[in-house]
Amino acid sequence: MVAEQAALGPARERVIEAAERVVAEVGAARLTLDAVAQSAGVSKGGLLYHFPSKESLLVALAHRYVDSIHGCIAAARDGVGKGPAQELKACVQGILGSERCMRAMTSVLLATAANDLKLLEVIRERMAEHLREIEASSSDFARAAVVTLAVDGLMMREALRISPFSVEQRAQVVDKLLELADEASR
Known part of the structure; x- marks a missing residue:
């Protein structure tokens, strides 16, 4: 269980860092969950596991x-x-x-x-x-x-x-x- 939770942290951080990159590269208006998932190298379902909505990511x-x-x-x-x-x-x-x-x-x-x-x-x-x-x-x-x-x-x-x-x-x-x-x- 502890190892499973530790693995969640880096994926969550990767998603947040990816969101920052997406905004820097294409602008805030084009921030989409699909673009963030792709940039983070996770599935959209993986992204939604950590952030169930765009608002929660923001x-x-x-x-x-x-x-x-x-x-x-x-x-x-x-x-x-x-x-x-x-x-x-x-x-x-x-x-x-x-x-x-x-x-x-x-x-x-x-x-x-x-x-x-x-x-x-x-x-x-x-x-x-x-x-x-x-x-x-x-x-x-x-x-x-x-x-x-x-x-x-x-x-x-x-x-x-x-x-x-x-x-x-x-x-x-x-x-x-x-x-x-x-x-x-x-």
Whole structure:
């Protein structure tokens, strides 16, 4: 029984990863269970065993997005040093400095929003929680909020591949966001 359950985990993960790939390759509007099953190398019945509907797959993608973003921020926390700006700076570095977060952003937000806006609730809840964490660690809420909005905006532009910034300009923007994060925590 334990070996059987262990085998379920990798297949489930393959399906979620395949869903991300399908969205990245053909777009959120063309996300179908057939395309995901084919990309994952499983039968449609196998896919339906793990995700009985497209909505359940999208919910799993939303949870994966939240976990990925949370993991990227947590991983960046140690690198930005201790201090009052740690949480906000970890947000900037963790999200904008991680290709993993960009991949999650692209596939999940587009797929969930394109299919059913109520599926974004999982993401909304985590964003609200993160905002409360930043608010608690910042003395200037408005400045901290501007930093998080700028992070979201840059991430969205890059996810949609519409960012006009050169590598050097992007680095300047990230540096300025880190500077504003310090200012928000003074």
